[in-house]
Amino acid sequence: MKKIFLFLCLFLFSSSYAESERQVQVFLLGTGLVGSELLHQIDQSREILQQQYGVEIVVVGAANSKTMLLNSAGLTLEDWKKSPKDLMSWDSFLDAMLNGGFSHPVFVDCTSSVEVAGFYEEILQTVPIVTASKKANSSLFEKYKNLHEKDAGFYYDANVGAGLPILSTIQSLKRSADEITRIEAVFSGTLSFLFNSFKEGVLFSELVKRAQEMGYTEPDPRDDLNGMDVARKLLITAREAGFTMEMEEIKLEMFLPDSCFKAASVEEFYERLKEYDPVFTEKRRKAESEGKRLRFIAKLENGKASISLQAVDQSHPFYHLSGNDNIASISSKHYCRNPIVIQGPGAGATVTAAIVLEGIVLESLKD
Numbered sequence: 001m002k003k004i005f006l007f008l009c010l011f012l013f014s015s016s017y018a019e020s021e022r023q024v025q026v027f028l029l030g031t032g033l034v035g036s037e038l039l040h041q042i043d044q045s046r047e048i049l050q051q052q053y054g055v056e057i058v059v060v061g062a063a064n065s066k067t068m069l070l071n072s073a074g075l076t077l078e079d080w081k082k083s084p085k086d087l088m089s090w091d092s093f094l095d096a097m098l099n100g101g102f103s104h105p106v107f108v109d110c111t112s113s114v115e116v117a118g119f120y121e122e123i124l125q126t127v128p129i130v131t132a133s134k135k136a137n138s139s140l141f142e143k144y145k146n147l148h149e150k151d152a153g154f155y156y157d158a159n160v161g162a163g164l165p166i167l168s169t170i171q172s173l174k175r176s177a178d179e180i181t182r183i184e185a186v187f188s189g190t191l192s193f194l195f196n197s198f199k200e201g202v203l204f205s206e207l208v209k210r211a212q213e214m215g216y217t218e219p220d221p222r223d224d225l226n227g228m229d230v231a232r233k234l235l236i237t238a239r240e241a242g243f244t245m246e247m248e249e250i251k252l253e254m255f256l257p258d259s260c261f262k263a264a265s266v267e268e269f270y271e272r273l274k275e276y277d278p279v280f281t282e283k284r285r286k287a288e289s290e291g292k293r294l295r296f297i298a299k300l301e302n303g304k305a306s307i308s309l310q311a312v313d314q315s316h317p318f319y320h321l322s323g324n325d326n327i328a329s330i331s332s333k334h335y336c337r338n339p340i341v342i343q344g345p346g347a348g349a350t351v352t353a354a355i356v357l358e359g360i361v362l363e364s365l366k367d
């Protein structure tokens with residue numbers, strides 16, 4: 001009964017709302033850091049997008065894992081925070097989006113849910129997707145391929161380097177029939193910060209603790225230190241560069257001993273990490289004595305993908321990396337003497353939400 005009422009409301013809205021020429025109706029899943037920031041940016045950019053492009057973004061649905069809000073008048077971040085919500089029902093949310101009679105619905109995924117990514121193929125039959133989540137593009141190659149063959153728009157630039165134009169540069173090179181020969185990258189803001197800040201007089205375990213206190217790591221820092229997020233980004237990058245690759249083909253060399261990952265709690269992890277401090281200090285001193293610096297580098301060369309801690313010298317573009325920047329160096333047949341180097345903040349809600357917003361705008365501009 002509730003579902004019928006919901007549809008009625010949505011149908012009345014979709015047929016009576018005075019649409020601008022380029023209106024899209026957003027169904028946003030995930031209202032955490034990125035999703036909330038996106039709602040904020042949609043509110044803030046309303047006028048400018050209308051003036052510059054004649055685009056109108058109406059958020060008609062928003063949900064997290066527990067609750068959802070469907071609002072025929074369009075909803076704002078304030079509405080999401082203050083309005084009473086329904087219990088989240090994925091079926092109702094999906095039905096409203098797919099069968100609500102909207103002129104140009106867009107599904108926006110700001111979760112990192114594997115379950116949600118599993119619905120992309122069905123959604124993309126009719127509704128475009130803009131996603132911050134890496135889960136779909138880093139699943140099996142067959143699934144990745146299927147998603148990229150669907151007619152509806154699929155926007156996922158935020159998957160690698162957040163707002164940095166890494167995937168779009170690779171796509172642009174491919175469109176000019178260029179051949180990508182080598183990509184090197186630091187894809188993790190957390191690991192970038194850790195190795196950029198690892199200097200004489202600092203213990204590695206203290207740095208990890210500091211990064212956690214500054215909110216640079218996941219609640220369990222091992223979720224960053226295990227390199228899995230970097231592996232997902234490298235896999236997506238390799239696929240975009242034209243390689244048929246699965247996750248198992250990536251050679252990931254951990255730089256922490258097993259004892260750190262096997263520790264039963266975060267506290268115990270820090271104890272194990274402290275035991276490893278002398279080894280880390282020695283690695284850093286050895287690199288410095290050779291005029292080098294340690295960097296956690298993802299590499300794609302000759303169709304092979306690997307991730308490892310490496311010492312780079314002054315001639316390498318990553319030597320001067322600072323803060324928590326990401327960096328990618330892309331070589332191709334056309335860019336063979338000097339690579340294209342893209343550097344900047346590769347995480348954070350502001351830049352990530354902005355590139356998601358761009359995906360929504362690009363979709364609304366499609367004829």
Ligand SMILES: NC(=O)c1ccc[n+]([C@@H]2O[C@H](COP(=O)([O-])OP(=O)(O)OC[C@H]3O[C@@H](n4cnc5c(N)ncnc54)[C@H](OP(=O)(O)O)[C@@H]3O)[C@@H](O)[C@H]2O)c1
Pocket residue numbers: 029030031032033034035063064065066109110111112113115116132133134158159162346347348349352
């Ligand atoms: N933060 C960044 O700097 C950054 C950069 C690049 C890409 N990304 C990607 O952007 C996505 C969002 O990141 P975030 O930092 O915003 O994460 P977050 O703060 O943890 O928010 C995740 C949101 O997803 C919701 N969610 C999870 N599973 C769901 C489900 N099955 N159904 C409905 N909602 C669900 C969560 O709801 P509950 O709160 O109810 O659990 C929460 O609202 C992730 O895929 C991340 O990898 C983030």
